[in-house]
Structures are given as C-alpha cells and as structure tokens.
Amino acid sequence: MQRILLVEDEPAIADTLVYALKTECFEVEHVLTGREALDRQADNPFDFAILDIGLPDITGLEVCKQLRENSSIPVLFLTARDGEVDRILGLELGGDDYVTKPFSPREIVARVRAIMRRSEGRDERPRSSTDSTSPTADPSDSLLAHDETSMRIVCDGSPLELTAHEYKLILVFLGQPNRVFTRDQLLDHAWEDPGAVTDRTIDAHIKTIRAKFRAASPGSEELIQTRRGLGYAYVP
Numbered sequence: 001m002q003r004i005l006l007v008e009d010e011p012a013i014a015d016t017l018v019y020a021l022k023t024e025c026f027e028v029e030h031v032l033t034g035r036e037a038l039d040r041q042a043d044n045p046f047d048f049a050i051l052d053i054g055l056p057d058i059t060g061l062e063v064c065k066q067l068r069e070n071s072s073i074p075v076l077f078l079t080a081r082d083g084e085v086d087r088i089l090g091l092e093l094g095g096d097d098y099v100t101k102p103f104s105p106r107e108i109v110a111r112v113r114a115i116m117r118r119s120e121g122r123d124e125r126p127r128s129s130t131d132s133t134s135p136t137a138d139p140s141d142s143l144l145a146h147d148e149t150s151m152r153i154v155c156d157g158s159p160l161e162l163t164a165h166e167y168k169l170i171l172v173f174l175g176q177p178n179r180v181f182t183r184d185q186l187l188d189h190a191w192e193d194p195g196a197v198t199d200r201t202i203d204a205h206i207k208t209i210r211a212k213f214r215a216a217s218p219g220s221e222e223l224i225q226t227r228r229g230l231g232y233a234y235v236p
C-alpha cells in the first residue's frame with residue numbers, strides 16, 4: 001500500500017482528502033504543519049507528499065525543498081492563489097504538479113495516480129528498457145511523449161517547437177488522459193495570470209497545438225479532442 005503524507009492546516013479540506021485517498025486504498029497520514037511533516041518523513045519515509053503551500057509555520061515550498069534534500073519523493077502542491085503558482089514554477093522546486101483551490105477530491109486522486117505512474121516510469125526506465133509490456137503503460141502513449149530533461153514534447157519521434165503556454169497545456173492533458181478539461185480549468189493550470197486572458201485564448205492555442213501535431217505526424221491532431229459545450233480532452 002502506498003503511503004501518502006498530507007500536509008494541510010485546514011481540517012475541512014484535509015478530512016475530505018483523507019477520506020477520498022483512503023477510499024482509493026492509499027494509506028494517508030495527515031499533519032497540520034511543515035515541521036511535523038519533516039519529522040514524520042524522517043521517522044518513516046512516505047511514498048508521496050501532498051503539500052499545502054500556506055502552512056502556519058514554514059511554507060509548503062520550504063517543506064518540499066527540505067524533503068528533496070535527501071529524497072526524490074513525488075510532491076503535489078495545493079495552492080490557494082494563482083500568485084503561488086508563479087512561485088512554484090519560478091523556484092523550480094521540483095514539485096511534480098500543483099492544484100489550485102478549490103478542487104475536487106477526485107481531481108487530487110487522479111493527479112496522485114498520474115504522478116505516481118510517471119515517477120514509477122522514471123525509476124524503472126533503466127531496468128526495464130527491454131520490457132515494453134509494462135501493465136501500467138498505455139501502448140498508444142508512444143505517439144506523444146514528454147522529455148522532462150529537455151522540457152520538450154515529442155510527437156511521433158519529432159520534438160515540437162512550442163511556446164511556454166502550449167507546452168504547459170500539453171502537460172496538463174498528458175497528466176490526465178481522457179479527462180475533459182473546461183477552458184477555465186486549462187487557463188488555471190497553464191497560465192500564471194488566468195484573469196488576463198479569455199476562453200478564446202485556449203481555443204487559439206489548441207488550434208496551434210493541433211497544427212504542430214499534424215505537421216509532426218498527420219492524424220495526431222486528433223489526440224486533442226473537442227467536447228462541444230464542455231472543453232477539450234487528450235485521448236491517446
């Protein structure tokens with residue numbers, strides 16, 4: 001059973017998350033402060049950390065920094081404000097993902113699973129390069145791949161020339177295949193200041209992303225599907 005450390009000082013948020021994660025068969029330990037989190041991790045290391053950024057003692061960002069000094073534990077940040085997202089991205093703390101409040105517990109569970117899948121792949125790559133039939137790997141994923149080191153998206157073997165926003169949008173989709181994202185959700189995830197742009201911005205970016213996919217591999221533009229009246233989904 002995977003053990004998750006949840007660091008969140010708002011009991012109402014923590015309770016719903018603990019419940020949702022336990023329902024999904026994770027073992028969850030909840031603490032209210034950053035110091036407690038570091039102590040628990042030192043006592044008995046966890047497999048995953050969910051860190052609220054606004055904590056009463058030290059920030060979640062600082063907790064992440066200290067956790068990462070002696071482990072590669074995957075980290076999902078919970079943020080209350082868009083301004084905090086800038087800091088996560090700007091400080092390059094090595095958090096694996098972030099979710100802006102308010103969120104649904106289901107969204108968190110999906111993110112945790114996606115990050116765990118990614119980090120398992122990261123650990124296994126050197127050992128299992130000859131094993132292409134890993135049970136968690138989706139065989140059609142190979143059309144679109146994320147090269148984390150060079151921060152590039154590769155479509156059917158060709159690295160794409162993307163703007164920062166196009167890159168972040170594609171990462172949002174890759175994190176949760178088949179999920180339908182509304183335009184607002186995509187703005188929240190991929191823009192540091194979503195208030196400054198409109199829904200149309202998303203449509204324009206999806207259009208250029210599809211064109212770049214198509215140029216790299218005809219037909220691959222259909223990986224990003226339009227759900228009329230709802231939004232967009234990445235369908236591998």
Ligand code: CA
Nearest residue numbers: 009052054055
């Ligand atoms: Ca808080």
